[in-house]
Amino acid sequence: MASLLYRLGRFAYDRRWLVIALWLVIIAAVGGSAAAFHGTTTNTFQIPGTETQRMLDKLKADLPSAAGGNATLVFESPDAPFTDAQKKQLSAALEKIKGLDGVQSVTDPFATQAQLDSASAQIADGEKQLAAAQAQLDAGKPQLDAAKAQLDQTKAQLDAGQAQLDAQKQALAAQGMSAAAIAQATASAQAQLDAGRAQYDAGKAQYDAGAKKAADGAATIAQKKQELALGQRQADASAGLRFVSSDHRAAIAPVQFTKSTDSLPTSLRTQIQDIASSVDGVQGHASKELTQDINQIFGAGETIGVTVAALVLVVMLGAFVAAGLPLVMALVGVAVGVGGTIALTGVIEMSSVTPMLGLMLGLAVGIDYSLFILNRHRNQLLGGMDPRQSVALAIGTSGTAVVFAGLTVVIALVALVVPGLPFLAVMGVAAAATVAVAVIIAVTLLPALLSLVGKHIISKRRWAKAARENTQPGHGVVEAREDLAKSNRGWGAWLTRHPWIAVVASVILLGVLTLPASQLHLALPDGGADPVDSTSFKAYDATGKYFGAGMTGPIVVVGELPAGLDDAAAKVKQLDVADQLRAVPGVVAAVPLALSPDHHTAVFRVIPTEGPASASTVQVVHDLRSQGSAIQSRTGVSIGLTGQTAANVDVTSKIADALPVYLAIVVGLSFLLLLLVFRSLLVPILATAGFLLSLGAAFGSVVAVYQWGWLGPVFDITHPGPILSFMPILLIGILFGLAMDYQVFITSGIRESYAHGQEAHLAIRTGFHHAARVITAAAIIMVSVFAGFIFSHLTMVRPLGFGLALGVLLDAFVVRMTLVPAIMRLFGKAAWWLPRWLDRILPDLDIEGAKLERATAAPHGAHVDGGGQPEPAADSVR
The missing domain is CATH 3.30.70.100 (Alpha-Beta Plaits)
Known part of the structure; x- marks a missing residue:
């Protein structure tokens, strides 16, 4: 690897204009694609295959008007x-x-509230009218009954008279009287009976009309009673809604x-x-x-962070050219990585955090990786090395450490596909791609630009000092003695003299900071997490103040009604379900919202007692789902939950379940990588254990500040609340990768000294001395960049920025620059122990560059190129 990167660095140095032109083409292509094909990002987090997504898909198909x-x-x-x-x-x-x-x-709130307020009065008025109509109907019933009795009596009399007359006619016919005579003899009696029959028929018609009117009135009263009952149930369902x-x-x-x-x-x-x-x-x-403006990714806080990083670079490097190069590398990496991400938003649904995460990481690692290589190159130039050889060697040695450091970050980010959440997987892959771009830029574009700036990478004052030192007799011996003397002073030397104090103090500090992490409560953010002067917070606050916090996060319930219901039956089913939903503890109101034209799909709005991010609302979601089978058995309606509140609960639960598996995969893969890099068992174990300590401290601090509200005014937190649900998994992935960066940087320095023949405890001092300054600057830069996001306009990014800034601060200075060297001092030479069988099968990656330096060392009388500079004897690495 070191030899390959050496050749790459030398190629970039020699073909600088080609390399620069290629990167300019890439930047133009990515920028044009981002401008032409970009889409919108989202803050809606869905999980394919879940109940939430299925119900949303059903709404889109059956009730499109309710799916927006x-x-x-x-x-x-x-x-x-x-x-x-x-x-x-x-x-x-x-x-x-x-x-x-x-x-x-x-x-319209006024029209709707007027309807709600008048509902009780309308129902009471309707009940009075129905009571009066029923009384009137009841009062007329005796008259109808008497008229019917009289009609029945008249009919009986008429029937009896007719029967008697018919018998008389038969008797006269038996006496031989003709039909005409019989008709004449009974005409008067028959006329009287017919007149009576006509009078009866008229009375009967009058009675039938009255009876029909009474029956219609009774039916109307029954229908009105049913409507009033439905209206009362509707009013009861909306009782907690204003x-x-x-x-x-x-x-x-x-x-x-x-x-x-x-x-x-x-x-x-x-x-x-x-x-x-x-x-x-x-x-x-x-x-x-x-x-929420989710399309803007760079704000004032981020600008301040980058400005602080630039100041640190100027102070450390002492030259504006040198300070500007890492910034340029980082900005190019961000332009390509984040620009490519934005270009894909038109075809891939992405969270608004995705480009922001790429920006955050791209700036931080882009500066650090370039700084690490640049620092090596500067030191080699000051030692008298040829610029071309120095650039190639810096890429081959420090560049190797950068590649493996970047690889740990990429592994941690790509592993975000493990939880099975598409938005998280896209976020991880996009951020990993940005980090990969930063690594590629550091080993290609940086050497090309270094060939252009030449010795201007070092200030004139520093060159003058180096010239004076180099002309002194025995400079090499003096420099070695001074270097040894410096390594015997300072923090690294103190650690090796008092390792137990350093270990105990570090563990206690990190342990105390970890304690609040046991109270971690995860959720997705709501308006209450926004700044108090924002419109969204004022809307959230006013809603909770005047209408109850539950109105800020209603739960959408979708019901599947039995087939074949008419409109009335479907409405009754809706209210039956609403009654069941309202009976769930923590539910203030359950209101039927819509019904599909085929009466098969119904939508309900359930208002919980508290806001969407509260623990009680999460419990309401779980209770509603657990009551689904009981509601179906009682009403015949199956229910499912959707909407943002239910989706937030699903996302949080899914991520919490995936955290242990994700952590195991990331730690396991990176352990193997560190085993390959450092050929030691203790170093990977120390790296992993130290990471767990710094991670716990970062979690605990985030809980104390953002969930409990400690130092709230300092960080603009007026309403502490739950932590962003996917913040822990992002913090684990990113912080682990960055922690391994510093582990690689500082341990490679110690390993390099040890590989060059120093005793184990002296190697810790000299390696620490050589790496401490650049790692300190790199850590401050990374903390500054991350801290800039603590006041980001995207509030969901703020706890992540805080956690990363503090996590890097603790990991770099407490774990990597205190705890790890102290424990390595306690183990001594055993820190580099590796079983022989394992040593034989592991490839030697030569990350410290010892073999490369020996292979590229210019022998006495080396060939001099046309520029008057010695040509390095590097053929052995071609």
Whole structure:
């Protein structure tokens, strides 16, 4: 590896314009692709194959109007209740918003609240009217019964008279009287009977009409009673739901869109917010879904972080050219890595954190990797080495350490595919690609630019000092003695003299910081995590204050109704399910929202007691799912949960389950890599154990600050809450990779001294002395870059930036530069012990570059090239 990189560095040095041109082409191609093909990022986290996703897909198929994104507008009049004029203006404004392209519907809070408020009165009035109608019906029933009895009696009399007359006619016929005579003799009696029959028929018709009217009235009363019962059940289901506060100082207007909120154009977001804030005397606040700007990835905090890194580089390197090179390398890496990520947003759904994570890592490792190589090159130049040879050798030695350090980061990030969450896998692969680009740039573009700047990489003052030192007699011996003397002073020397104190103090410090980690509570962020002066926080706060925190995170329940139901039966089923949902502990209201045209799919909005990130709401989600079979057995309706609140619970649970497996894979693979690099059993074990200590301390500190609120004013945390659910797995992956970076850098220095023949304890001192300055600068730079994200405009990135900044700080200075060297001092030579059988089968990667340096050392009388410089005898590494 070292020989290959040596040749690569020399090629880049000799073919600098070709290498620079290739990178310029790559930057132009990536930039053009990002501009032409970029899409939008998302803050909606879904898990394919879960109930949440299945129910969302069902809504898209059966009820497309209910499948779009949702947001909330909150109107507040803190000084006085809304006036009638303000209500009219707000209703007109909402009607205007409803007419915007992309808006599915808008709920007018005043009209809706008026309906809710009048529901009880309407039901009571209806009950009174039904009671009066029933009383009237009951009062007319005796008359109908008497009329029927009289009709029955008249009919019986008529039937009896007719029978008697018919018998008389038969008797006259038996006496031989003709039919005409019989008819004449009975005509009068028959006429009387017919007249009576006609009178009866008229009475019967009158009675039938009255009876029908009474029956129709009874049917109407029964129908009205059923409607009132349904209305009462609907009112009961909505009892805990309000759209205008009881003091009439706040109103909430849900807005539904035709597409997801993440795909809303900025122009629509701006229009809605402008219209919502156009009413005089009323404060209009838009919820997080409308206000979050997830397409901007670089803000003021990040700029400050990079500025601090630049200052550290200037102070360390003492020359603006030298300080600028690592920054240029980092920016090129970010341009290519993050630009490529943005170009793919048009075809791959990505979280808004994805490009931000690439930016964060690209800046940090891009600066550090280049600095590590640059520092080696500067030292070699000051020692009198030819620039061409120095660049190639720096790439072959320090570049090898950079490659393996970068490989550990890439392994940790690519392993994010393990949890099976697409958004997390994309995030990890994209960030890994950015880190890989940073490594490639460090070993190709950096040597090409170093060939251009030449000796300007070192300040004139430093060159003058080196010239004076190099002209002194016996300079080499003096320099070696001074180097040894310096290594016997300072922190590294103290560690080797007092290793037990260093070990015990480090473990105690990290252990104490780890204690809060046992209280870690994970969730996805809501508006309460935003800055207090933001519109989204004001909307969240006003909603909780006036309507209850549960209104900030409703749970969407989808019901599958039995086939063949008519409209009335389907509505009854909806209310049956709503009653069951409302009976779940922690549920304030369960309101039927929509019903598909085929009466097969119903949608319910369930309002929990607390906000979406609270532990009680998570429990409500679990309880609703556990009650699904019972609800189906009682109502015949199967239910499933969807919406952002349910999806957040799924994501959090899935990540928590995957953490142990992910940690085992990352640690296992990196252990093998470190075993190959350092050919030692203790060093990989120390590296892993130290990482676990720094990781625990980072977790504990994040919990104390962002969950408990310690030092809240310092970090702009006014409402502490749960930690971003995928922050731990990102922190594990990124911090492990970066911890291994510093492990590789400092241990390679110690290994190099040991490989060059020094005793184990002296190798720790000299290796520490040579590596400490650059590692200190690199750690400060990385901490500065990460710390810049603590005040990012994307609030979900802030705890990650804090955790990474503190984690790197602790890992670099407490673990890698204190604990590890101290323990290695206690083990002495045994720190480099490796079983013989394992030593034979492991390839020798020569990360410290000892073999390369011997192979490339210029012998006495070496060939001099046309430029008057000695040509290195490097044919052996060709």
